[in-house]
Amino acid sequence: xxxxxxxLVDGASDLDATASHAISMAEHLDAELVATEIRNTRWFDSxxxxxxxxxxxxDRLTRIxxxxxxxxxxxxxxxxxxxxxxxxxxxxxxxDINPNMLITGTRGATTGQGLSDRAAGLLNISKYNLLMxxxxxxxxxxxxxxxxxxDSPVNIAECAAKVADGYDAELTAVQVVDxxxxxxxxxxxxxxxxxxxxxxxRQRRRLGExxxxxxTLLAKMKENRLARGQALADSIADIARDRGIAxxxxxxxxxxxDELARLTRQQRFDLLVMGSKNExxxxxxxxxxxPETIARKVHSSVLAIKKVA
Numbered sequence: 001x002x003x004x005x006x007x008l009v010d011g012a013s014d015l016d017a018t019a020s021h022a023i024s025m026a027e028h029l030d031a032e033l034v035a036t037e038i039r040n041t042r043w044f045d046s047x048x049x050x051x052x053x054x055x056x057x058x059d060r061l062t063r064i065x066x067x068x069x070x071x072x073x074x075x076x077x078x079x080x081x082x083x084x085x086x087x088x089x090x091x092x093x094x095x096d097i098n099p100n101m102l103i104t105g106t107r108g109a110t111t112g113q114g115l116s117d118r119a120a121g122l123l124n125i126s127k128y129n130l131l132m133x134x135x136x137x138x139x140x141x142x143x144x145x146x147x148x149x150x151d152s153p154v155n156i157a158e159c160a161a162k163v164a165d166g167y168d169a170e171l172t173a174v175q176v177v178d179x180x181x182x183x184x185x186x187x188x189x190x191x192x193x194x195x196x197x198x199x200x201x202r203q204r205r206r207l208g209e210x211x212x213x214x215x216t217l218l219a220k221m222k223e224n225r226l227a228r229g230q231a232l233a234d235s236i237a238d239i240a241r242d243r244g245i246a247x248x249x250x251x252x253x254x255x256x257x258d259e260l261a262r263l264t265r266q267q268r269f270d271l272l273v274m275g276s277k278n279e280x281x282x283x284x285x286x287x288x289x290x291p292e293t294i295a296r297k298v299h300s301s302v303l304a305i306k307k308v309a
Contacts (some may be wrong), residue, residue, distance in 0.1 A: 002211040003031035003077075006099035006128075008090065011062055012116075018105035018133040019064045021141030021301060023073050024130060025103065027165035032076040033068065034097050038085050038281045039120075087121030101129040109214060115296045123276060123292055123304055128163055130249070130304045135270065141209045143269075143270040149260060150233045150249075151176040152275025156305045157239040159292060160273045163303065169270075171247040173236035175229035176256040176264065179222045186212045226251055256290065259298035267298045276304040 007022040009015065026033050037057040064189045085088075094102060106119045115123075119132050133141075146161045146169045164171040171189045188210055205211065231248035240247035264272055276291040295302045 003029060003101075004034055004036045004099045004129075005029075005031045005101045006036055006094060006097050007105055008038050008083065008102065008104045009035050009064065010105070011056065011060075012105050012107045014105040014133065015060065016063075016067075016108040017141075019067060021133045022096060022103040022130065023064075023068045023071050023189065024099070024141030024143075026068075026073045027071045028048045029163070030166075031100065032074055034092070034099065035064065035075055036093055036097075038090070040284065050098065056286070065237050085118050088116060088119045089123055090118075090122065092128060094126070099128055101131055102126060103131045103133070106132050106134050114298075115292070118296070120292055123295060127306055129306050130276075132302045132304070134295075134301045135299060141301075143301075145267070145269045146171050146271045146273060147260070147264060147267075147269040148173045148236055149256075149274040149294070150229070150236050151256065152305070154275040154305055154307070156273060156275045157236045159305050160236065160242045161243050161245060163271070163273065165242055165243050166246075169245075171237065171240045171245050172269070173233040173240075173247065173249045174252060174260070175233040175250075176254060176259045177225050177229040178255060179225060179253055183218065183221060184213055185211050185218065195274060222234065226253075257293045257297050260294055261299065264300040272298050273302050273303045276306055 003026075005018065005022060005026050009019075012018075022033060025031070037053075039053050039057075061075065065156055068075055090102075102122060104119050104122060105112065106116050114134065115132070123132070143163070144167065146160065146164050146167070148156065148171060150173050160171065160173075163169075229251045230249070233251060237247040237249040252263070260272065263269065272294075274291060274294060291304060295304070
């Protein structure tokens with residue numbers, strides 16, 4: 001079955017760069033592109049303006065089709081029905097197309113850092129894999145250095161390896177470990193422990209007493225976290241190596257979004273691959289979803305894997 005990548009075509013300043021990334025992705029992963037017109041219907045509230053919008057879309061599509069033809073990629077099964085820029089409306093058309101991947105630009109943000117409201121909304125509600133084009137310096141979409149976030153709600157190892165293989169790219173799997181988050185540094189003595197008689201080498205505890213966790217135990221807990229993180233990153237790199245891909249793995253200590261942002265900037269990664277799942281309305285309203293925070297901060301384009309196919 002032929003893969004389908006759905007490209008969202010709008011009037012944003014990053015459209016050409018987004019189209020270049022989409023064409024490159026389709027070329028390297030052997031897929032066809034389906035173009036969907038994104039139109040803010042509040043701006044086209046008359047038949048005259050609507051007709052003008054159709055002409056604009058046709059001109060943009062012609063330009064993108066010419067770019068695609070140079071790479072042997074076909075813009076297939078074009079949907080002439082326009083969608084508003086609201087994520088829920090875009091998803092209605094996506095359900096008819098059933099793409100393997102949605103591709104969108106990230107310009108035009110009105111809130112937050114580095115991500116448009118539409119891209120953020122799609123990241124949170126889409127059930128399809130989503131490519132968000134951010135790094136316009138890599139306007140050809142030719143990914144040579146791919147970073148994979150090992151901490152994922154879905155198994156993204158095979159998907160990441162396929163992308164790296166298609167681009168003949170280097171893959172780096174990284175697990176960011178927060179050594180302090182959730183670490184139990186002290187505990188309260190409850191009745192069973194307080195009632196127990198003290199034996200040889202045991203200190204009797206009082207009910208409600210606060211007991212600090214020994215430093216040696218804390219050090220061991222942190223060591224175990226680092227070891228688990230390294231094993232997780234290694235497992236992704238091993239799958240890539242089995243495909244003949246140049247791959248490495250590493251563990252970093254700190255906050256996930258901050259460390260990934262720093263790494264993509266300092267080592268100039270072209271693409272970040274991470275797992276994602278639909279988040280609750282409450283989390284979306286509070287802007288507390290981890291994938292969205294990461295996507296806003298990183299300097300590379302982001303491929304969010306929603307489902308493994």
